[in-house]
Amino acid sequence: MPSPSPARSTRGKTRPETPAVTSVSARKHVAPSRRVVRGDRGVKVSRSVTVRRPADELYAFWRDLRNLPRIVKHALNIERVSDIASHWSASAPFGDHRVEWDAVIINDEPGKLIAWRSREGAEIPNAGTVRFDPAPGDEGTEVAVTLEYNPPAGKLGAWLAKLSGEEPAQQVAEALRRFKALMEAGEIPTTEGQPSGRAETTKNKRK
Amino acid sequence: MKAVCWMGKKKMEVRRVSDPTILNPRDCIVRVTATAICGSDLHLYNGYIPTLEKGDILGHEFMGEVIETGPEVKKLKVGDRVVVPFTISCGGCIHCARTQWSCCDNTNPNAALLEAVAGHGGAALYGYTGLYGGYAGGQAEYVRVPFADVGPIKIESDLPDDKLLFLSDIFPTGYMAAENCDIVPGRGVVAVWGCGPVGQFAIRSALLLGAAKVIAIDNVPERLRMAEAGGAVAINHDEVDDVQDALRAHTGGRGPDAAIDAVGMEAHGSVYDQVKQTLKLENDRAYALRQAMRAVRKGGVLSIPGVYSGFVDKVPMGAVFAKAVTIKQGQTHMQRYLRPLLKLIEDGKIDPSFVITHRVPLGHAPQAYAMFCDKKDGCIKVVLDPAM
Numbered sequence: 001m002p003s004p005s006p007a008r009s010t011r012g013k014t015r016p017e018t019p020a021v022t023s024v025s026a027r028k029h030v031a032p033s034r035r036v037v038r039g040d041r042g043v044k045v046s047r048s049v050t051v052r053r054p055a056d057e058l059y060a061f062w063r064d065l066r067n068l069p070r071i072v073k074h075a076l077n078i079e080r081v082s083d084i085a086s087h088w089s090a091s092a093p094f095g096d097h098r099v100e101w102d103a104v105i106i107n108d109e110p111g112k113l114i115a116w117r118s119r120e121g122a123e124i125p126n127a128g129t130v131r132f133d134p135a136p137g138d139e140g141t142e143v144a145v146t147l148e149y150n151p152p153a154g155k156l157g158a159w160l161a162k163l164s165g166e167e168p169a170q171q172v173a174e175a176l177r178r179f180k181a182l183m184e185a186g187e188i189p190t191t192e193g194q195p196s197g198r199a200e201t202t203k204n205k206r207k
Numbered sequence: 208m209k210a211v212c213w214m215g216k217k218k219m220e221v222r223r224v225s226d227p228t229i230l231n232p233r234d235c236i237v238r239v240t241a242t243a244i245c246g247s248d249l250h251l252y253n254g255y256i257p258t259l260e261k262g263d264i265l266g267h268e269f270m271g272e273v274i275e276t277g278p279e280v281k282k283l284k285v286g287d288r289v290v291v292p293f294t295i296s297c298g299g300c301i302h303c304a305r306t307q308w309s310c311c312d313n314t315n316p317n318a319a320l321l322e323a324v325a326g327h328g329g330a331a332l333y334g335y336t337g338l339y340g341g342y343a344g345g346q347a348e349y350v351r352v353p354f355a356d357v358g359p360i361k362i363e364s365d366l367p368d369d370k371l372l373f374l375s376d377i378f379p380t381g382y383m384a385a386e387n388c389d390i391v392p393g394r395g396v397v398a399v400w401g402c403g404p405v406g407q408f409a410i411r412s413a414l415l416l417g418a419a420k421v422i423a424i425d426n427v428p429e430r431l432r433m434a435e436a437g438g439a440v441a442i443n444h445d446e447v448d449d450v451q452d453a454l455r456a457h458t459g460g461r462g463p464d465a466a467i468d469a470v471g472m473e474a475h476g477s478v479y480d481q482v483k484q485t486l487k488l489e490n491d492r493a494y495a496l497r498q499a500m501r502a503v504r505k506g507g508v509l510s511i512p513g514v515y516s517g518f519v520d521k522v523p524m525g526a527v528f529a530k531a532v533t534i535k536q537g538q539t540h541m542q543r544y545l546r547p548l549l550k551l552i553e554d555g556k557i558d559p560s561f562v563i564t565h566r567v568p569l570g571h572a573p574q575a576y577a578m579f580c581d582k583k584d585g586c587i588k589v590v591l592d593p594a595m
């Protein structure tokens with residue numbers, strides 16, 4: 001069984017400060033990226049997309065995690081702490097609760113793979129992996145993302161389940177769709193702010 | 208500005224709305240000088256395509272002048288005269304690279320909706336429901352044009368709008384329908400169901416591509432006359448006992464080498480389909496499609512520019528299989544055809560303005576929709592003028 005600890009990882013180039021994970025114990029046949037989350041309660045989603053750009057370019061976008069909020073639709077903020085550490089925060093839609101956690105990159109193979117996970121003590125333990133593989137026939141790069149998290153109990157958990165419970169994979173798919181558009185087309189398509197016959201007033205007028 | 212808004216089934220209104228603004232770096236804004244109503248707009252008008260919302264601005268056939276460009280627009284300049292194709296394409300995805308422009312991956316903000324229905328989402332279209340991206344259309348004084356360097360074709364000559372406008376949709380659509388027929392010049396016989404504007408351009412394109420004979424099928428006399436004027440042999444399906452027999456008679460018993468369904472989901476002819484469509488048991492009335500499937504010769508091609516949106520009943524798959532028929536279809540890959548077809552117009556090989564029967568002010572759009580839908584007053588194609 002491969003080690004969950006990035007410190008012992010043979011592939012990882014980085015050595016995070018906190019090797020321990022929330023629960024790594026009993027489950028068998030679990031890939032390394034799964035282990036952050038306590039097995040039976042974890043939510044795991046995987047989606048992939050083919051992007052007609054070189055792997056290195058796509059990897060570079062993800063390696064700077066601060067780019068991620070650009071492709072995620074709900075409010076998410078990511079600050080860089082060090083080359084491998086980052087601080088994430090997202091607001092929950094009740095009170096002024098903010099979900100915050102520190103994340104650390106636990107595996108990093110330039111042009112091929114990035115894996116990260118939350119540090120111990122996170123309110124919502126979570127982990128993610130993105131891998132980049134050449135598409136057949138040199139037609140771009142297959143980008144596969146796996147996310148997993150351990151939903152907490154209580155109000156926050158209920159909100160999270162509602163937010164992502166219906167279609168968690170759909171949200172990852174949407175982020176990947178926006179990522180692909182940004183990389184291939186240079187912008188994310190939108191119609192927000194366009195005119196329609198629903199608005200009774202003319203807000204914007206030429207001449 | 209003034210814009211033509213869908214306010215419910217068979218209810219169009221010209222409303223005052225906000226002027227469009229640049230929303231993304233590759234956008235431009237076009238002042239519309241001419242726009243038209245398409246047969247595809249009738250599917251919306253009649254309420255057959257879901258995810259249209261009250262207040263949506265329709266229109267996907269338009270041309271005009273560039274009056275503003277976003278910071279990432281490199282080729283187009285303010286003042287350029289352009290025709291805008293109805294499919295919105297990014298130019299950077301694998302489908303754009305393969306010139307399958309209407310399959311573009313990156314322009315539809317609601318691609319997930321189409322993905323749920325069809326497995327994959329296609330390119331966005333102007334003014335054509337949320338499924339196709341929900342972009343405001345061009346039946347308006349101004350329109351926002353995303354990916355300005357990929358879609359619009361710049362016009363350098365001083366040809367009038369009437370000759371150029373249909374590069375935005377129906378000429379390329381009819382042309383692609385004919386090209387899909389794999390016509391062997393001097394030998395190919397093509398049958399075209401539907402003599403609306405798309406059928407008219409399919410007929411003329413098939414002849415330009417060398418078809419030996421084109422047979423046109425419809426039941427609207429003035430449309431059949433226009434088809435004949437374009438070089439087709441006309442069959443009025445109300446005046447023959449059996450369309451397939453009539454086609455056999457015109458082809459020495461073989462059947463046409465290629466069949467074009469330029470009718471789509473609102474074919475007339477079958478009470479069965481009309482009832483099912485009304486009861487929402489079937490999205491599309493495929494009467495012409497079924498006829499075309501049975502009539503086309505063995506080893507032939509079935510080319511479908513007519514729009515289908517959902518499920519179709521009683522498709523004679525066995526006939527298509529037994530005869531080893533090839534089916535080609537889809538939204539037109541517009542950007543593929545703009546330059547070559549502009550050249551045909553400039554060289555005088557075709558004058559697309561033949562199809563225009565009515566020119567009215569944009570403000571008369573509601574009446575024009577009704578007239579076009581009901582085929583009143585000999586209406587075949589309406590051009591709307593925002594300046595009138």
Ligand SMILES: NC(=O)c1ccc[n+]([C@@H]2O[C@H](COP(=O)([O-])OP(=O)(O)OC[C@H]3O[C@@H](n4cnc5c(N)ncnc54)[C@H](O)[C@@H]3O)[C@@H](O)[C@H]2O)c1
Nearest residue numbers: 246247401403404405425470471474475512513514538539
């Ligand atoms: N593929 C594309 O990209 C594309 C682009 C533009 C239009 N279209 C579609 O092409 C179709 C035709 O467009 P149009 O503008 O010519 O529309 P239209 O409504 O003016 O023409 C349809 C014609 O079909 C005739 N017709 C109806 N039932 C028939 C039958 N059973 N047999 C023979 N003829 C029949 C009608 O009398 C009419 O003349 C529509 O479905 C439209 O949505 C597709």
Ligand SMILES: [Zn+2]
Nearest residue numbers: 245246247376
């Ligand atoms: Zn059209």
Ligand SMILES: [Zn+2]
Nearest residue numbers: 297300303311
């Ligand atoms: Zn594209």
